[in-house]
Amino acid sequence: MSAILDELYHVLQQRKQADASQSYVASLYKDGTDKILKKLGEEATETVIAGKGGDRQQIIYETADLWFHSMVLLAHNDIELDCVLDELARRFGLSGLEEKANRDPS
Numbered sequence: 343m344s345a346i347l348d349e350l351y352h353v354l355q356q357r358k359q360a361d362a363s364q365s366y367v368a369s370l371y372k373d374g375t376d377k378i379l380k381k382l383g384e385e386a387t388e389t390v391i392a393g394k395g396g397d398r399q400q401i402i403y404e405t406a407d408l409w410f411h412s413m414v415l416l417a418h419n420d421i422e423l424d425c426v427l428d429e430l431a432r433r434f435g436l437s438g439l440e441e442k443a444n445r446d447p448s
């Protein structure tokens with residue numbers, strides 16, 4: 343299931359050597375962290391709006407945009423996907439209420 347995520351992450355890393363005029367991802371890296379965060383915020387908002395609208399295809403479409411831009415942020419910071427998957431695995435089976443109570447308050 344995650345093969346496409348792995349392949350996409352590989353492309354995102356390769357785009358660090360790409361020309362910003364030829365690649366959307368390279369243009370995000372060139373514009374920097376604030377631009378990536380702006381796009382991520384926009385996609386989060388669009389996903390919320392899609393969720394409110396309740397259209398299944400729109401929710402899928404906007405979630406794909408959100409995941410994609412989250413992955414750009416990870417790649418920009420050289421954070422491997424496995425780091426996030428490992429964190430989800432660590433939480434797996436742990437009640438969300440319990441996990442929240444154990445979070446570092448800082």
Ligand SMILES: N=c1c2ncn([C@@H]3O[C@H](COP(=O)(O)OP(=O)(O)OP(=O)(O)O)[C@@H](O)[C@H]3O)c2ncn1[C@@H]1O[C@H](COP(=O)(O)O)[C@@H](O)[C@H]1O
Nearest residue numbers: 350353354357360364365366367368369381384406407410
């Ligand atoms: N999965 C995606 C993907 N999903 C969404 N997007 C882009 O994310 C942007 C979403 O922004 P918006 O919805 O706000 O659309 P917009 O108004 O046109 O965007 P802005 O002008 O505001 O930046 C669009 O430009 C989409 O094309 C993506 N761009 C690239 N990929 C993958 O990344 C790979 C590398 O892309 P390039 O670097 O462009 O070659 C591609 O082969 C794909 O696999």
